[in-house]
């Protein structure tokens with residue numbers, strides 16, 4: 001008889017780009033195979049709960065399609081024909097081509113391009129050390145957080161809020177512009193606790209009836225890009241009906257009287273016409289918020305992904321400043337806790353070698369950049385920059401996830417562009433590469449994490465050996481640095497040494513200390529989290545009237561139509577409006593079983609998601625003769641894509657929803673949903689308005 005298998009239950013952290021950043025317990029079988037993954041019950045935000053797709057991580061880590069060996073392109077770009085080569089040959093070629101490109105055009109011609117496939121600091125951000133030492137083009141990250149973060153900081157002055165576990169102590173939980181049942185399940189754990197233990201009411205604001213809206217006591221399904229109007233009308237009622245906390249307003253906010261008079265005309269009837277809600281719905285929402293000081297606003301990213309997203313986020317964040325909810329346990333607002341960690345990242349990112357004269361290139365405008373648009377390539381002094389002729393890509397899949405896919409694909413197809421993609425799978429981006437290098441997964445390397453949606457510092461140390469010839473991002477960067485003659489202490493250190501240094505310098509103890517529990521709760525004190533000593537501006541006042549161009553956000557300058565941003569909360573009509581040619585609005589919301597483009601390869605996730613679909617209201621479908629399941633074409637001013645229709649009253653008339661992201665290759669025609677989205681920079685600091693698209697829809701001719 002065989003000896004029974006040994007099953008260890010080992011601690012880790014989910015590395016994916018999700019605000020929940022869950023603490024995990026991983027079943028490791030015989031020291032090499034991953035079993036079931038569980039939420040760590042000891043970490044009080046995770047509280048033992050994780051999403052289904054990560055519970056089944058064995059499917060992803062032991063996937064038969066994982067990349068195991070370095071590959072070199074054989075056929076034409078994008079043909080997907082590759083051949084094995086050794087790591088040494090691959091890295092030698094990379095170094096040679098990068099040095100050649102640098103000689104011809106200067107170092108700025110090389111663009112290290114990365115994002116958040118893993119959120120671990122060492123493996124994600126180490127690429128910046130190479131970039132800074134080599135003076136390669138900088139990476140200005142805009143794709144995800146810009147509008148939401150700048151909109152939140154506009155009011156508070158700081159990216160931090162009330163302890164999200166306090167949701168459980170609220171009387172009303174407002175879940176606004178996020179779909180946590182799909183995108184960050186732990187919000188529901190704490191919100192549901194409030195309902196169960198205190199009879200709290202849950203309000204959800206979205207643009208379709210999501211699984212989160214279905215859980216709500218009050219579900220508000222608005223037209224996309226109209227949240228500013230809703231917030232204004234709610235505040236109008238709060239002032240009108242005596243729910244405004246005048247003492248709080250006078251002590252803690254900048255221009256309460258000006259706000260009140262500005263809101264006089266922002267009535268529920270005014271907002272009903274803009275949002276598509278009824279006056280009764282708006283009044284009911286305002287009454288709930290007014291009657292319950294312990295109202296917790298959990299503000300998400302989704303409503304930021306509109307061309308007026310920063311203004312709408314700010315408007316929503318103003319409501320608790322009117323009621324004074326911030327003063328109460330269970331009251332106030334939370335979006336992200338980025339500011340509480342005070343990291344020292346100079347070793348990880350090589351910040352000591354940073355040269356402010358080097359140009360920054362906008363992540364979201366990769367299509368314009370690779371197709372050589374002069375404005376997108378400019379240097380800080382305004383002079384014309386060199387074309388990008390070499391790309392090093394880790395942790396991201398831009399050919400799938402970046403907006404304006406037509407241009408992105410055109411750019412990647414350039415024959416004079418040398419592209420290296422370090423990946424776990426043969427993604428849409430890897431298929432366009434010259435070299436594809438196999439990467440480790442989080443259980444196969446060491447890293448350090450923080451919770452965006454909570455307050456923990458966490459570890460994810462290596463649990464098992466990687467398959468084949470996979471190497472970690474850190475290994476690739478340090479090896480390449482040697483070949484490129486780039487010198488920095490960080491290139492000679494192990495991830496564990498870098499983690500230990502970073503923890504100590506940031507004031508968070510040592511690696512050895514953190515290893516004992518695998519996580520550390522760094523929640524700031526109540527007074528600080530609730531801004532009881534004032535907000536984070538010089539005068540300690542919350543800003544109803546932000547100075548938008550000077551909101552304290554790490555930007556490279558203003559972009560988009562900043563000059564026309566409203567000075568007070570309002571409906572800012574800069575979204576794409578439906579017209580005769582493009583009569584619908586489309587939001588490209590996330591799918592429950594995928595995480596951005598990740599998990600679009602695991603069998604159980606694919607099975608649950610079915611196929612790339614677009615949700616359309618029955619009235620619209622009938623009018624256009626589109627039956628349930630029909631093949632349809634959807635077009636925006638930027639491109640077209642093929643999907644199948646899901647006729648459902650989950651969507652409002654006039655609004656379409658496509659949940660994704662599916663691989664481009666999963667769509668007939670091989671083009672993905674980002675054919676429809678725009679890469680025009682959103683005010684005030686750039687970003688992509690993924691949920692703000694005017695489109696037409698028609699039955700596919702070939703159907």
Ligand SMILES: Nc1nc2c(c(=O)[nH]1)N[C@H]1C(S)=C(S)[C@@H](COP(=O)(O)OP(=O)(O)OC[C@H]3O[C@@H](n4cnc5c(=O)[nH]c(N)nc54)[C@H](O)[C@@H]3O)O[C@H]1N2
Pocket residue numbers: 017018019144176177178179180182183184205206207208210222223224225226227300301302303304305306587589590591592593594595596597660661691
């Ligand atoms: N399952 C799953 N989880 C994920 C992800 C995923 O793709 N799938 N992505 C991860 C990443 S990178 C991030 S940044 C987070 C983001 O997570 P969220 O904060 O939840 O943000 P989004 O996913 O962009 O969108 C959330 C909701 O906003 C809605 N929305 C769109 N436009 C508007 C609007 O104008 N007003 C309102 N009120 N709502 C609007 C969308 O329909 C969607 O349901 O989730 C992470 N978690």
Ligand SMILES: Nc1nc2c(c(=O)[nH]1)N[C@H]1C(S)=C(S)[C@@H](COP(=O)(O)OP(=O)(O)OC[C@H]3O[C@@H](n4cnc5c(=O)[nH]c(N)nc54)[C@H](O)[C@@H]3O)O[C@H]1N2
Pocket residue numbers: 017115116117118123143144393394395396397398401402422423424425427439440441442473588589590595596597598660661673674677690
């Ligand atoms: N239409 C539409 N487009 C969107 C969005 C949307 O809502 N709608 N959401 C946007 C948002 S919020 C975001 S954040 C972006 C996210 O875009 P991405 O960051 O590109 O998305 P992910 O799928 O999370 O991760 C990308 C890749 O990283 C790889 N990876 C993971 N870990 C490692 C590692 O350790 N090493 C290496 N080398 N690779 C690794 C994964 O295999 C995966 O292919 O997408 C954006 N695109």
Ligand code: SF4
Pocket residue numbers: 014015016018019020021022050051052054055183184185186595
């Ligand atoms: S994807 Fe999000 S919810 Fe799922 S385990 Fe990771 S952090 Fe938790």
Ligand SMILES: [Mo]
Pocket residue numbers: 017144145
């Ligand atoms: Mo994101």
